[in-house]
Amino acid sequence: MRVIYLCQHFPPETGAPQIRVYEVSKELISRGHQVEVLTAFPHHPKGVIPEEYRGMFYMFEEWDGIPVHRSWIYPSPKGSFWKRLASYFSFTFSAFYSIIKSKPTDVIICNSPPLFLGITGYLGAKMKRAKFVFNVADIWPESAVELGILKNKTFIRLAERLEKFLYRKSWKIATATEGIKDYMVKKGKKEEDVFLLPNGVNTDTFVPLPKDTNLLEEIGINGKKVFMYAGALGYAQGLDSILEAAALIKDKEPNIHFLFVGDGQERDKLLKMKEDMDLHNVTFYGSVPVSEMPRMFSLADFSVVSLRNIELFKGARPSKIFPAISTGTPVLYCGDGESAAILEEYKCGKIAAPENPDEIAKAVVKLAQTSDQEYDEMSKNGRTLAIEQYSWKSIVDDLLANIEAAKQKANS
DSSP: OEEEEEOSOOTTSOSHHHHHHHHHHHHHHHTTOEEEEEEEOSOTTTTOOOGGGTTOSEEEEEETTEEEEEEOOOOOSSOOHHHHHHHHHHHHHHHHHHHHHSOOOSEEEEEESSTTHHHHHHHHHHHHTOEEEEEESSOTTHHHHHTTSOOOHHHHHHHHHHHHHHHHHOSEEEESSHHHHHHHHHTTOOGGGEEEOOOOBOTTTSOOOOOOHHHHHHHTOTTSEEEEEESOOOGGGTHHHHHHHHHHHTTTOTTEEEEEEOOOTTHHHHHHHHHHTTOTTEEEEEOOOGGGHHHHHHHOSEEEEEOOSOGGGGGOOOTTHHHHHHTTOOEEEEOOSHHHHHHHHTTSEEEEOTTOHHHHHHHHHHHHTOOHHHHHHHHHHHHHHHHHHSBHHHHHHHHHHHHHHHHHHHHO
């Protein structure tokens, strides 16, 4: 099969969309399929294009064996909504050049968000006489409205019309969660035309490792019960509640330490909160390459995954869960809904109410007192779940099965 993956984000950037496209592409290529990635020049999260990519409208390169077409984007890290919108549209249009430069294909898989890239995916599929698969990882504009990011009523109406148009015109819709899948069916898409393409993990890379005592000493947390948050420091994660929970136990539980690994738009705000509340039990370590993340997970006794208390997030499956369970690190999930149900069903984590510092603090203290036997059980359960259901190999199996089944039905 010949596949084009159209996405705004790709390595060397880090993040869930980047990893998903990279891993799925590598797995497809390893099975003999033709894959090309059409993406923007690297710019996330700082909004700065690296020097080696500057001053160009288009370039082609091989990234770890994956053919990659990159085209121009107007980078906008922390600007106004309208600047971010300009960034989205700059790539939406420049990506047409990559479409022209790419080989013939059978399928174009287009990532959303950004929603507007669906325009390029739909028209590009027409140009290539290919099937258009819309890969929806976040419901937009609804999520932006609920988070208070998008308020212009006229723009919301236009975005909703575009959303409905793209859902209707897509050959198949791949969704990151069951909740998004249900949403698509409610929007009128036939259930048989929607399938699950969840976030996953490279279970060969993210493996349980012994604690890196040198790094623990370097950070100054040797001998502590480490609760690590690893990922984007963004508004949607509600990390202020984690810091408030840390404040509640900083003097009562000196053995507990919170480690934040990552960067993002909320970093400065969170650092100020740490300073204002004198949180000596909190460390911000900064971003690390994906290749270093298994080492970071070796430091963690528990992985903290957090979301704001928004109805829409009940259908979320944060990608941060899967590297954690693959390394045998039990998860403290500060959220509700689909992910909470998975962690409880497979007994590889505990749940706390989102944006509730009191409940989060209680859950942290209780987890810190977990017996060795219960901890080992949670660790093994998580690793088994990752291998059986969330390895990229199993996810690509499902992707190919869904596409092939749809093609056979269309030809019958």
